[in-house]
Amino acid sequence: MNKPQQNRSKRVVRDTNGVEHELVERLGEGGQGVVFRTRDPGVLLKLSKVGLADARVHAWFRHVSWVARQPLAGLHIAVPVALVDNRQNPGYVMELMDGMEPLGRMLEYATQALQEGEGLESYRASGGVARRVRLLAKLARILAELHGRGLAYGDLSPANVFVSRSVDHDEVWLIDSDNISVSSRAGGRMIWTRQFGAPEILRGMSGINSLTDSWSFGILAFQLLTLVHPFKGDLVEEGAAELEEQALRGELPWIDHPREHANACSGGLPRTELLSLRLRTLFEQCFNAGLEDPGARPSMAEWAEGFEAGVALLAQCDPEHGCGSSFIYNPRASCPFCDATIPVTHHLRLRHFIFAPMTKLDDGASEQDQWLATPDLMLLQRGGEVVLRSSPVGTSTYAASPAWCRLKLDEHGLHLTPLSTLSLQVAIKSGGPLKALNKPFLFKREWQARATASIYLGNPTDTRSVWRFIW
Secondary structure (H helix, E strand, C coil), rough: CCCCCCCCCCCCEEEECCCCCEEEEEEEEECCEEEEECCCCEEEEEEEEECCCHHHHHHHHHHHHCCCCCCCCCEEEEEEEEECCCCCCCCEECCCCCEEEEEHHHHHHHHHHHHHHCHHHHHHHHHHHHHEEEEEHHHHHHHHHHHHEEEEEECCCCCCCCCCEECCCCCCCEECCCCEECCCCCCCCCCCHHCCCCHHHHHCCCCHHHHHHHEEEEHHHHHHHHHCCCCCCCHHHHHCCCHHHHHHHCCCCCCCCCCCCCCCCCCCCHHHHHHHHHHHHHHHHHHHHHHHHHHCCCCCCHHHHHHHHHHHCEEEECCCCCCCCCCCCCCCCCCCCCCEEHHHHHEEEEEEEEEEHHCCCCCCCCCHHHEEEEEEEEEEECCCEEEECCCCCCCCCCCCEEEEEEEEEECCCEEECCCCCCCEEEEEHHHHHECCCCCCCCEHHHHHHCCEEEEECCCCCCCCCEEECCC
């Protein structure tokens, strides 16, 4: 193998394919090395700070070669595409979409602005709740798919997650793929970032695996949304330095523990108002039951489904009568940042049910027995649109399930457009006649009588999905 050369004056590095890369910006530094942006768009380099003579670096470099052979195609993970076999500063080349930056910048700017009394302007300017929920949904799905291939990421932190620099986009990529390891190995490779490492890692009881990934994701997600660390309450922030170490090792309760309030937090954003019930439940599951029992933590698939369900409930506060912030819909339809409410005529909350015909039920069943409510919800605001699929949003099969119809709400009413030849029926009010649809249909504004309307997806003789809403 030809030995690449490094031109130090021009900061040029040559990889094992003979391609030269000019280093133009230092993006981040960790225990293993430094990540650089290069002159070539979308090309990054990670170089070790220590040479191959160090046994640990030599083992790391062998691991990078192993990662390059793993089944990572199709995932938004910047995998090694070439090696830098330099004995002084070995490393690898990875490709990333152009126009990306570390997630840590968004988190740092918003947190600093809040702490310095500048309010939420930086939080809103970086996309607010809506962009954060979308980014986290995509990140969780990447990790869930990685786990599905028998691998764990290992060192999840804001420095290793890259997102679109433009707030109008929400692309997500993971870099530092050299952290990846076999998820079934309890020991794994000891690579982690202290603030995001699982307690069992900090205690020296475990290496990386899918359960430590789940913990790290929970820490990152909670901090990105609320601007506080889930284990750094007032006790830690105002106490001795060793209290932080105890908190990170899981020796103190998390800040929103339902019974133990010694480490409660008065800072950050209001979690009860900010997060959906489903997300609050996932965080509680992770940081309470999952503190001592890693197996009790949500899987990355559960995290993904929870945040995808959160995307379906994103709302926008009216800038004319409120603050214009995005938020996750709550039963009061009120903005958690200014308390302005969305007018009842300007939004619909759709709730999912499973409906069974009487022929599918046991003898003696009542009409009430035909309806099974699920926890799945969707929000449709005036000017927006949603697509109903055969599986509800927030389930593992949603993305791959057939699109049934599109709903759009405007000043004229609710527009329903079939998107397939699959059976579709509507009822304008509960108990009313069903109307089969094969062409666009309008729930007219003048029909509104605060009655329950229904959209039935599927064959009338089969058990099927129904979305119900007040019209």
